[in-house]
Amino acid sequence: MTVMESAVKNMVPGIDADCGGACACATCHIYIEPEWQEATGEREEMEEDMLDFAFDVRENSRLSCQIKVSSALDGLTVRVPEKQF
Amino acid sequence: MSDVIQTDAVIIGGGPVGLFAVFELGLLDIKCEVIDILDRAGGQCAELYPEKPIYDIPGYPVISGQELTDKLMEQAAPFSPGYHFNQMVEELEKLDDGTFRMKTDDGTEFRAPVVVIAAGGGSFQPKKPPMPGIEDYEGTSVFYSVKKMEQFRDQDILIVGGGDSALDWTINLQPLAKSMTLLHRRDAFRASPDSVQKMHALCAEGKMQFKLGQVTALDGSNGQLTGATIKGPDGEEQIACNTMLPFFGLTMKLGPVANWGLNLNENLIEVDTEKFQTSEPGIFAIGDINTYPGKLKLILSGFHEAALMAQVAFKIIHPDERLVFQYTTSSTKLQKKLGVA
Secondary structure, three states: OEHHHHHHHOOOOOOOOOOOOOOOOOOOEEEEOHHHHHHHOOOOHHHHHHHHHOOOOOOOEEEHHHOEOOHHHOOOOEEOOOOOO | OOOEEEOOEEEEOOOHHHHHHHHHHHHOOOOEEEEOOOOOOOHHHHHOOOOOEEOOEOOEOOEEHHHHHHHHHHHHHHHOOEEEOOOOEEEEEEOOOOOEEEEEOOOOEEEEOEEEEOOOOOEEEEOOOOOOOHHHHEOOOEOOOOOOHHHHOOOEEEEEOOEHHHHHHHHHHOOOOOEEEEEEOOOOOEOOHHHHHHHHHHHHOOOOEEEEOEEEEEEEEOOEEEEEEEEEOOEEEEEEOOEEEEOOOEEEEOHHHHHOOOOEEOOEEEOOOOOOEOOOOOEEEOHHHEEOOOOOOOHHHHHHHHHHHHHHHHHHHOOOOOOOOOOOOOOHHHHHHOOOO
């Protein structure tokens, strides 16, 4: 289960995930709060490439389909960009 | 106005499921025309992840999106479907004789007793960056694709993005442009290394500039862009330009399908699980675009749906004929159609 999947399953608005989790569309773009940066990890190369297709990319940008949910993320809050395109 | 194309079944969407529908319908002697908004077949497989491995296609422990597309095209080839790319079906209406009339955005008309919507996540459209006020400039100063290069002669062009489209158009339009700026959020590109090298060479020759950053505001009036504010590592700065070409890839929108009077459920088309027919008899929906209890958005589900749909489509197209179920392994009739017997 990824952050994207849990968001989509629970109909959380703001995460579109057009491609269904293939790291191929950049429509599950989120921002990670500083206190969660370590627990959520670094972005990988493929994710970095895909972020080129997102808008308003910041230092704390991630694609939520690339963050696996674990007990370490209990209580995680993320912010979504104004639009996923 | 072009001639009307008359056929047995029109398939809207040339992704994996649409292509396999050509095969399943073809086995039943149903002639198909395939319409797709992209410039080639394959849908998401070809557009979003051509090189990514897929691990859940039966019989293929691993296959890339492009390979799967090529194999499905090959499998459908014996039935010589008509392919109509770069077109989107805009209108769909039922005629008095029970058949359907369709019209695409370039004016081509189709008529068929069966319509199969295999449109996946909808139609691919260029991503429009949510910059405030960008709509005011679209079509006059902001363009998401290049149709005629001449249009950009002597313009001050700002290209935004770091993929192949952004790099290719930077290189191709630079000789025509009065000035050329490429803007990208990082100094790494998701484009062919050759193009990146060419772009850097043009910068070194002083023929264009590359800027790191993202657009935060657009300046201009009455649809005419005069500049863009960009935010880069050194803070905000102003770039003069009268044309901007953002290349952020494509996104999927349901599009005109929403206006055809079919029962929808959260932008998906409701079908039954016996025929995969929509609320309008004669119109079927298969693959990612449909929904029913237990639906899984898998390519393989779409293949199954195509096979069942074809049985029902046959009865609509040939109401007086009996359909004898046959296997490709044993039926010489089917093998002849496939050109192998």
